[in-house]
Amino acid sequence: MHLKSLRVTEFASIMDASLEGLDPGLNVVVGDNEAGKSTLLKALRAAFFQKYRGRGEAVEAFLPYGGDGRRPTVSVGFSHDGADYLLSKSFLTRPAAELAGPWASPVSGDAVEEKLAELLGFVHPGRGDSKLSEHQGAFGLLWVEQGRSNIGLDIGAGRDAVTASLEGEVGTILGGERGRALINAAKALNDRHFTATGRIGANAPLKAIDDELATARQELSQKRAAFGELEQKLKRLEDRRRALKGYEDAKTLEKASEALRAAEAALRRAEDRDREWQAAHAAVKQAEAMRAGAVEALKRRDHLTAQSAASQKAFEAAAADFAEIDAAARSAAETVSAAAKAHDDARAALKSAEDRHEAHRRRADLARESAARDRLRSVVEQAGNLAEKIAALLARRDLIAIDQKALTAIDRAERARRDCEVRLQVAAPAVTFEPEAGGGVRAPDGRAILSGETQRVVSPSRFLLEGFGAVTIEPGGGAANLESELREATGALDKLLKACGSESEADARRLFAKRQELEAELKLLSTRRDALVPEGLDAARARLGAAEAAVGRLTAAVAGEPDGAGNLADDSETAGDRLVAALETARRNAAAADEALRIASRESEAATLARVSAESDLTHFKSQAERARADVEAAEAGLSRAALSERLAEADADLEAKRGRLSLTQRQREEEGAEAAEARRKAAEKALRQISQTLQHLRDETIGLEGEVRAAGGSGVGEAVQLLEERIADLERRRQRTSLEADAARLLYRTLLDAQRTAREHWLGPIKTRVAPFLKLLHPESDIDLDEETLELRGLRRQGVEERFDRLSAGAREQVAVITRLALAQVLKQGGHPAAVILDDALVNTDELRLERMHEVLRAASRELQVIVLTCRERDFRDLGAPMFRL
Amino acid sequence: MRLPEKAVEKVDARPCGLAPAQGEGHRAARIDGVGTQHMIRLLHTADWQIGKPFGGFDEERRVELRSARFAAVGRIAALARDRAVDAVLVAGDAFDDNTVAERDVNRVLDEMAAYRGPWIFLPGNHDAAVTGSVWARLRGHLSRRGLANVVIADEPAAIDLLDGRLAILPAPLVRRHEGADLTGWFDHAETPPGAVRVGLAHGALENRLPEAADAANPIAETRTTTARLDYLALGDWHGFLAEVAPKTVYAGTPEPDRYPSNEPGHVALVEIDGPGDQPRIERVPVALYRWTARSERLDGDAGGLEATFSTFDDPGKTLLKLTLAGSLSLRERVRLEETIAHWRDRFFSLDIRDDDLFDEPDEDDLDKIDLSGFVRTAIEALRAKAADPADPEREAARLAIRMAYVEHRRLSGTEG
Known part of the structure; x- marks a missing residue:
């Protein structure tokens, strides 16, 4: 399809505009702002999609401002599928519609709307205005209003047209309407079982089964527990019954009673034996005492005899000892006499040696003292001479009355006089x-x-x-005063000089020097004297006196000594040494003699003491032996030892017999003792009590368990367990089946979705193929990313990096959107759908370089498509080489 | 063991005195039996399994199945009365569990009321005479109701009936699993001279039962010979097995409770002329429900199944466990599901096991899915999965294909 002409009158801002001879390829419509470019597009939409009788808000907007009575009219000439059509619609005022086509006569009125819908493949809304996204087929996509180019594709209902076009192109891979229905059905199946996130749904059959299973399992475990408990109780009951029966069968209680009676009899027997044993035990004890008495008497007699013998023996020994000790004492006394004599001799020798030594020492002292006296005498003499010289010098010195202090005073007085003199000379x-x-x-x-x-x-x-x-x-005032001052000064000096006996200052100085000289000499002499007699001359003289006295004393002493001793005195020191050695020897001899005497005396004293002691012992033993002998004789006279021995033998025989009796009863007692018998009796009693208790307990328990079991026995718990087990098995079977169904539903749905996605990816290919050459011009190495479901532009993949469409720059967005539109339009056209692209200021954000490339894109696209560019920037499209239309 | 005076008296008196006259033939036989003082007539049953829960069924069916077991007892009592038997021998497992509800015990006693002659109950493995067993409770109810004709044979001691003409030798289980043959004592059991010796035991007769039988409680196969028995009444095997060994019979359960087709649903009526004589054994059906297990192989065609279902006379009283194997195209599979859906409502229970029945979509199926585009891709992927034995989602893939087929047909149907 392509538009051939457009005439708009009295339509919103346009009073009259006309485009004639539109090219089947590229066209540029230039108009300044407000010139009505957008209105032109609006008018075009109105002509095709708005019912001419419409009176809605949108239609009201067709009226020019203040244009009551105006008649908005649009006439479009277009070519489609090789036929030419002329469409004319007037709105609001005398609304009319007419469509001339390859028919004998034009259709008019409502038939025009039907025809248009059929021709262009769109649907009219049931009521209200036509909406871009819902009712205008692919044209929403292709006729881009100003400002929408960078929003996205606005694909809306155009998707189906595109899809249909693509299906036409890529064959039946999409599975058609039935495929879509099957996916929906599979989804419904899947959704029965699973949530959107793939979890098992809250209302899923599997969930219900699982819940039921969980409940049943829980119930089963409870029932099993109850059943187990019952079984336990039954087991216990059986166990108790068996135990009870065991007791009864074995007549345990009766046996225990019998055992107790037997134990009591045994105890009585044991008590009798115990008494017998005690009697035997007492008899033995008595016999033992008797025998012990006999033994004791015999022992005493033997002891007495032995004692007498011992006493005699001791007496004899003491006598021998005494004799020996007595001899020793005598010998010791003699030794003492000898030692005393030796002691006296030694003492005499010592005295003699001491005397000799003393005489020798005194002579040596005399010689020494004499020498000392001579030395002292010489010293005193020298010191006396010195002292005389010192006295003479002192006298000479004392004649000189000047000293350092007097000299200084003279000096000062001289200076004062001279000073006065000078000043007087000046003032006079x-x-x-x-x-x-x-x-x-x-x-x-x-x-x-x-x-x-x-x-x-x-x-x-x-x-x-x-x-x-x-x-x-x-002379005037001052001089007179000075003159008197001088006189005073001179007077003072003279007085000083006179005091020290000199005539002038110089004389005074000479005197002073002389005095110092004398003092130096004095000092020298004093030093020499002090060296001789540091303690003073008088002391030295006293010492001399003392020495002389000592010499006198010693001389006198020596003179009184015997000559023998005196001879030696003249000898050398060796004589002294010899004397000392002799003295030492004499001393040692004396000490040894002392010691020998002391020892001898001590030994003699000890011997004397021992003798006394031995004598006393001797007397004692003697009397003892006599007494013992008397005792033995007395005892034997009373009862002889033989009689005593006989008595012991009798006692032994009696004891033996009684011991035999005792050991017999002892054995019997040990065999069946009262304690053991009592313990056995107690044990039997305890056993009986225990058994009675156990039996009672078992009976009680049995009765209790029987009650419990009776209560629980008929509850049908076993049946319930079995029922639940069977139900669980059944549920598990059902679960397996349902689970398989769920898996299958999911698998089917997923497989279908996967296949559909793969197919879509496959059929998105043609769009991308068409986009690729355009995109390459603007954004090299990039690829568009279309949502396979909605066909909306998701983004751009540039060099492998995904960029979300809404985050691209405005320029990039509009470029990519326009390119994609052009590609989609090509796809639509290929699919036999009417497709003409109108771009209303669609590239306002595009930079110059890219705009140039967009021109290439537009030119390339317009080779297959009619492209009408509405723009306010003529110069942007001047070089396009397309026919220009001006508003 | 001897019955208490009073009980024996009643036992002896009742068969003649109290049995209502129903059917002259039976009465004649009875009169003959009593008159000649020779022939002994016994009703031998076992494995009532009262209280069996039937957990695999829904509540409604469970109630019906459980009720049927009580009704079976009622029919047995009526049969015993009508055929004027000398005693009813219950060879173990009268109760499914020792904790069976009091109410159920009472209901059994109610159902037994029609026959006032002796009922000899042997504890089996399900109701072993352990401490706290159902038998203790049953005794309580008996004494409360003043019933002396019910004998609990929970001790291995001979029970003399009919003035010593009939000696019952019971081998009660006092544990669930004995492991040893409890019937050993029969060999040396003293019985009155001229008495007919009848053994009563519960367990597996050695070497005479299929391998599947539980052999926890073995019974020697030669017991009738070694113990000079005239008849050995056995329980535990739920099917009727007459002369499984000489003079040895498993009566089976009177009301079936499982699918194995070993002829359950009967009782044995036994006539013994005298010691050493061959017993005459009559198999009498008493069951209400029929439990049937079938296996069908379907290869490409589900049409045969309709005929199979049609062969059942009374599907409303039939529990059918149907194991299907083979493979079907998706068309046939859908047809099969429709057939089953229809019959499921007609049978008392229809348990289909189709683990070994596989979908094999053929080209026609796939044509019907109108395969094109991604749907074809998806189905191909699922088929590849379904065909791969190593794929963990193999089963799911198979089912997914069928689902796709069914959904597609549904969608097409809606469209059409």
């Missing part, structure tokens, strides 16, 4: 006498003053001028 008037030749002047003191000699007058002076008389000069 200078008088120069220059007498005429021959004249002379005399100073107050009478001397002659030389001419030209300047005289300082420090005090009122009276100069005699020869030839003149006298002149008295009295």
Whole structure:
């Protein structure tokens, strides 16, 4: 189909517009904003799809503003399937429709609408306005209103037309309407079992069976538990009954009673035996006592005899001991006498040695003391000389009364005098006498003053001028004072000098030097004296005195000694050493003699003591032995030892007999003791009690269990278990069947869907094939992604990267959308559907480079299709080489 | 063991005195029997399994099946009365479980009321005479009701009836599984001279039953000989098996409860002229429901099944377990489902096992699906799966193809 002409009058903003001679290929309609391009498209839609009698809001909008009474009219000339048609519709005012075609006469009125729907393959709405997406077939897709080009494809109902076109092209792979119905049916089957997410549905038969199964299983487990419990009780009951029967069959209770009676009899017997044993035991004890008495008497006699013998023996031994000890004591006394003598000798020898040694020592002392006295005497002499010299020097020094302090005072007084003198010289008037030749002047003191000699007058002076008389000069104030000061100073100096016996300062200094010299000499002498007698001369003299006294004393002592000793005294030191050694030997001998004496005395004392003790023992043993002998004799006189032995033998025989009796009863008692018998009796009693209790307990339990079992026995629980087991088996069978059905339904649905998807992918091929060359021009290496279900544009795949359509740039969106539309239009046309593409300002966002390429696309598309471009930018499409129409 | 005085008295008196006159022939026979003092007539039944729950069935059928078992007891009592038997021997498993409900026990006693002669009950493996067994409770009910004609043979001791002309030797189970032959004592059992010796036992006769039989309670196959029995009344095997060994009979369950076709639903009426004589055994049907198991092979055609179903006289009293094998085209499969759907409502129960019946879609089927486009692709994929023995979804794929077929036909039908 292609449009050939269009005339619009009194339609909205257009009062009259006309396009004539539209090319079957590419056309450009240029109009400024508000010129009515979009209205043109609206008018075209109105002509084809709006019922001319319509009065809806949309139709009202056809009226120009303030255009009551106007008659919006659209006339379209078009060619379709090789035939030419002329359609004319007027709305609102005298609505009319006419369609001229390859018929004898044009159709008019409502028949026009039917014819159009048939021709163009769309449906009119039951009522109301025609809607883009629902009622205008593929034209919604192909006639793009301004501003919608970048929204998507607006494919709507056009899908079916496209699908139909494609089916025509790719054959029957889509399975047609029946295929779609089968998918729906399969979906219904699937949905019976599964939710949209593939889970088992809440109302699915499988769920119901599973629920029922779960309930049955739970119930079964409860019933089984109940059954198990009953079985347990039955088992227990049987067990108890058997136990009870066992007791009864074995006459356990009777036997236990019998056993108790027997045990009681045994106990009585045992008690009798116990008493017998006790009697035998007492008899044995008595016999044992008797025998012990006999043994004891015999033992005592033997002991007595032995004691007597021992006493005698002890006495004899003591006598021997005494003799021995007595001899020893005597010997010790003799030893003491000898030692005492030796001791006295040693003592005498020691005294002699000591005396000799003492004499020798005193002579040595005398020699030493004499030497010391001589030395001291010399020292004292030297020191006395020195002391005399020192005394002389001291006298000389003391004559010089000047010392450092006096010298300093003189120095200071001299300086003060000189100072006064100088100041007086300065302050005193200078008088120069220059007498005429021959004249002379005399100073107050009478001397002659030389001419030209300047005289300082420090005090009122009276100069005699020869030839003149006298002149008295009295110096003014200061000079007079100074003069007195000087006098004072001079006085003071003189006084000081006088005090120290010097005439002048220089003299004073010389004196002072002399004094220092003397003092140095004094110091030297004192040092020498101090070296000789550091303790002082008097002390030295005293020591000398003492030494002399000592020498005197010693000389006297030596003089009194015997000569023998004195001879030795002159000898050397070796003599002293010899004396000392002799003294030491004598001392040692004396000490040894002392020790020997002491030991001898001690031993003698001990021997004496031992002798006393032995003597006492001897007396004691003697009396003891005599007493023991007397005792033995007395006892034997009473009852002889032989009689005692006989008595013991009798007691032994009696004890033996009684022991035999005891061991017999003991054995009997052990065999059947009262304790054991009592224990056995108690055990029997306990056993009887226990058995009675057990029996009672078993009977009670049996009765209780019988009651419980009776209550539960007829409850049909076994039947219930079996019923549930059978039901579960049945349900499981059903579940398996239903599960298979569900699986089959799902498999069928999925397989159908998969196949359909594959087929769709397959038949989307032609669209992509047509899009590809266009797209390559604009977006190389890219591919469009169409929703196989809705055919809507999903996006663009550029170099393998998916880009969602709504996130592409506005420019890319409109380009891709326009290209896809052109491709779809080609598909539609191929399928025999009317297809003409109108683009109303569809490429406003496209850049220049791409616009140029879009021109190529449009040109290529227009070789098969009519393409009408409505634009406000003439220059964008100037170079397209298409016929231009201007509004 | 001897029956209590009173019971024996009643037992002896009742068969003549109380049985209502129904059918002259029977009465004549009875009179003959009593008159000659020779012939013994017994009714031998077993395996009532009162209280069997029938869990595989829905509530309604379950109730009906359970009721049928009580009704069977009623019919047995009526038969015993009508045929004037000397005693009814119940060879074990009268009750399905020892915990059977009191109500059911009472109902059995009610149903037994028609026959006032001796009923000898042997505890079987289901109702073994263990502690707390149903028998203790039954005794309670008997004494409460003053019934002395019901004997519980729960001890291995001879029961003398008919003044010593008839000695019943029971081998009661006191455990569910004995493992040993309890009938051994029969060999040495003392009975009154001239008495007819009848053994009563529950278990598997050695070497005489199909392998499937439970051999937990064995019975020597030579027992009749070694114990000089004139008749050995057995229970446990639910089918009727006469002369399975000399003078040895399994009466089977009077009302079937399973599908195995071993002729259940009967009782044995036995006549014994005297010791050493061959017993005359009559098989009398007493069942209400018929349980049948069938196997059919369908290869490409489901039409034969209609005929199979039609052969059943009283489908409303029939439980049919039908095992189907073979393969069908989808068309035939759908036809089969329709046939089954129809008959399912006519049978008391129709249990179809079609695990071995496979769908084999042929070209006609696929033509009917009007295969084109992706549907063809999908069906091909499913067929490939269905044909691959290693595919875990093989079964599902088969069913999926059938579903597709059915849905497609439904859609086509709607369209048409």
